[in-house]
Amino acid sequence: MVFAVVIGAGAGAGSIVFRWCIQTFTRVFSGHEDYAAAPGSAHPSVPWLGPYFVLIVPVLGGLLYGPLVQRFAKEARGHGVPEVMLAVAQRGGRISPKVAVVKTLASALTIGSGGSVGREGPIVQIGSALGSTLGRMARVTETRMKLLVACGAAGGIAATFNAPLAGVFFAMELILGTFSAEAFGATVLASVTASVIGRAAFGDTAFLELPDFHVDHIAQFGLFALLGVIAAGVGVGFTRLLYLIEDACDWAWRGPEWLRPAVGGLALGVVLLLLPEMYGVGYPVLQKATEGGYAVAFLLLLLVGKVVATSLTIGIGGSGGVFAPGLFIGAMLGAAYGAGVQEVLPQQAGPVGAYALVGMGAVFAGASRAPITAVVILFELTGEYSIILPLMLAIVLATATSRLLSRDTIYTLKLRRRGIDLEGPAPGARIGGQRVEAVMEPLPSPLSSTTPLTDAADLLSLSGHGALPVLDASGRYRGVVTAQAVAESLAEQPDGAPLDVGRLADVPQPVTADEPLAQALRQLVTAPGTGVPVLDGPGGKPVGWLSHQAALRALHTTGSEPYRRPSVRRTPARQVHGTV
Structure with a gap:
C-alpha cells in the first residue's frame, strides 16, 4: 500500500x-x-x-x-x-x-x-x-x-x-x-x-464542457443502439487501417530507423497542411464538434483525416497513444450521426452533443474492448451523468459487435503481429505450448443428470476428483457438479434439496482438447475440485479430464514422451463417505 x-x-x-x-x-x-x-x-x-x-x-x-x-x-x-x-x-x-x-x-x-x-x-x-x-x-x-x-x-x-x-x-x-x-x-x-x-x-475541471442531456423520447435508445453498432465497425476499421499504414511504411522505408520519422514527417506535414485540425491531440476540435460547430461532410472528413494522420504518425515511428484519437474519431462519428438523425427525425433525435459523447465511448470500446473503462472514463472526462444509460447501451453493443468482427483489439493486434499471444505461453517457456489433449487424463465416469444427490455423494467420494461431469438423458454435456455443492445442499436443506444433480450442475469456462495448455490454465486455476472436463470442441462432448497434477507434470516432460497416467490407490467408500 x-x-x-x-x-x-x-x-x-x-x-x-x-x-x-x-x-x-x-x-x-x-x-x-x-x-x-x-x-x-x-x-x-x-x-x-x-x-x-x-x-x-x-x-x-x-x-x-x-x-x-x-x-x-x-x-x-x-x-x-x-x-x-x-x-x-x-x-x-x-x-x-x-x-x-x-x-x-x-x-x-x-x-x-x-x-x-x-x-x-x-x-x-x-x-x-x-x-x-x-x-x-x-x-x-x-x-x-x-x-x-x-x-x-x-x-x-x-x-x-x-x-x-x-x-x-x-x-x-x-x-x-x-x-x-x-x-x-x-x-x-x-x-x-x-x-x-x-x-x-x-485544476479540477471536466475534460469537456457540455450542456445537460436528457433522453426525452424512448426512440432515442434505438438510435443510440444503432450508433453503438456502427461505432464498433469504425473502431475495428481504425485498428485495421492503423496497422495497414504501418505495414506500408515498413515496406516503403529502406533507410536507417533513426531517420525514418524525419523523412516520414514530410508526408505527415502534407496531411497537416491539407487538414491543420489534425495537429497534435486535437481537443479543441473535439470540443467544437460536440457543440455542433461543423457540418456533416466536414465531420466525416475530420474522421477520415484523424484515422490517416494517427496511423501515419505511428507508422513513421512516432511515439504517442491511440486512446485520444479514438475519442476524436468517435466524436466526429457521433456528431455526424446525430446531425443526420436530426434531419430525418427532428422531433425525436435530441442534441448532437449527446451522440458525439456516446460515439466517443463506443468507438473506444469497439477498438479496445474495454467496456467498463469506456463507460467510466467518458463519465469522468465529461462530468455528464444524464447520458449514462444510452452510453452504457451503445458501449456494450459496440463491444459485442467488435468481438464478432475481430479477434484482436487495437492493443493486442500489435503484439500478435509480432507473434506474441498474451493468452499463450511466453517465448521459450517450457510449459504451455502443448495441446491439452497431450496432457489430459482419461475422463472420469460422468453422472447422469437424474442421479439422486445421495447416490452422487457416494460416487463423488469414490472418484477422487472432488467433481464430476454431468450428462443428460441424451448424452449431452450439462456441466460439472462438485462434492462441495452436493454436501452443502444436503446439509443446509436436506428436506428441500434438489432431487437430482442436474439442478446443481454448473458449466465452467470450456476447455477444448486442441487449445494450448497455457490458455487452459486460466480456467483450471479457478476450477473447483481437482480439474475440469476437456471438450472435443466448443459446445461439444467431454473427452478427457485436465487436472492440476497433469498440468504440473507437464513441467517435467519434454513433450516427446507419451503421457502415462499414474496408478491411483482407491480408498474404500466407507472410509471417505463422511468427508463428502
Whole structure:
C-alpha cells in the first residue's frame, strides 16, 4: 500500500512534467498553445511562411526523437500500452527505467511537432516504468511487481485526465486483465494520490464542457443502439487501417530507423497542411464538434483525416497513444450521426452533443474492448451523468459487435503481429505450448443428470476428483457438479434439496482438447475440485479430464514422451463417505 502511494505520487509528478513538455514543444514548433485551436495560422516567429511551416516541423521533430528512441529505448516507439500489457503478461512486470525518460521526451516531441496521437499511451508507459523500477529496487515478488506496474498505469491515467476511477479500471481491465480486492485497493491508492497531485497542478475541471442531456423520447435508445453498432465497425476499421499504414511504411522505408520519422514527417506535414485540425491531440476540435460547430461532410472528413494522420504518425515511428484519437474519431462519428438523425427525425433525435459523447465511448470500446473503462472514463472526462444509460447501451453493443468482427483489439493486434499471444505461453517457456489433449487424463465416469444427490455423494467420494461431469438423458454435456455443492445442499436443506444433480450442475469456462495448455490454465486455476472436463470442441462432448497434477507434470516432460497416467490407490467408500 505504501508503494502504491509512492508510485501514484511519482506518476502524478510524471504527468506534470509530461504535460509541461508537450506544451513547451507545441509552443516552440507551432507558436501556439494548441495549434488545433487556430488551424491554418502562421507561426509567429516565421510569419512569411504562412501555414506552410507545418511541412517542416514534423521533420524537425523526427530528427530529434528518431535517434533518441533508436539509441536508448526502442520500446518507446508506438503507442505504449501493448508493451506494458506484454511486460505484465509474460515478463514479470519488468520494464526498463529509461523508458520513462525516453517516452516522455519522444512523445512530447511527437505531439508538439504535429504528430496526431494522444498522451494516454505514453503516460501509461511512463507510470508503469516507475512502478516496475520501484518494484525491482524493493525486490518484490513477481505478483507484486505486476501490481505495482498496474498502479503506475492507473496513476498516470488518473493524473493526466483527471479521472481517478477511470485510471483504476483501465489498469485492471487492460493491464492486469483481472479484478481482485488487492488490485482494486492498490490501484485506488495510486490513482487517488496521482489525482490529488494532478488537480493541484491542472485544476479540477471536466475534460469537456457540455450542456445537460436528457433522453426525452424512448426512440432515442434505438438510435443510440444503432450508433453503438456502427461505432464498433469504425473502431475495428481504425485498428485495421492503423496497422495497414504501418505495414506500408515498413515496406516503403529502406533507410536507417533513426531517420525514418524525419523523412516520414514530410508526408505527415502534407496531411497537416491539407487538414491543420489534425495537429497534435486535437481537443479543441473535439470540443467544437460536440457543440455542433461543423457540418456533416466536414465531420466525416475530420474522421477520415484523424484515422490517416494517427496511423501515419505511428507508422513513421512516432511515439504517442491511440486512446485520444479514438475519442476524436468517435466524436466526429457521433456528431455526424446525430446531425443526420436530426434531419430525418427532428422531433425525436435530441442534441448532437449527446451522440458525439456516446460515439466517443463506443468507438473506444469497439477498438479496445474495454467496456467498463469506456463507460467510466467518458463519465469522468465529461462530468455528464444524464447520458449514462444510452452510453452504457451503445458501449456494450459496440463491444459485442467488435468481438464478432475481430479477434484482436487495437492493443493486442500489435503484439500478435509480432507473434506474441498474451493468452499463450511466453517465448521459450517450457510449459504451455502443448495441446491439452497431450496432457489430459482419461475422463472420469460422468453422472447422469437424474442421479439422486445421495447416490452422487457416494460416487463423488469414490472418484477422487472432488467433481464430476454431468450428462443428460441424451448424452449431452450439462456441466460439472462438485462434492462441495452436493454436501452443502444436503446439509443446509436436506428436506428441500434438489432431487437430482442436474439442478446443481454448473458449466465452467470450456476447455477444448486442441487449445494450448497455457490458455487452459486460466480456467483450471479457478476450477473447483481437482480439474475440469476437456471438450472435443466448443459446445461439444467431454473427452478427457485436465487436472492440476497433469498440468504440473507437464513441467517435467519434454513433450516427446507419451503421457502415462499414474496408478491411483482407491480408498474404500466407507472410509471417505463422511468427508463428502
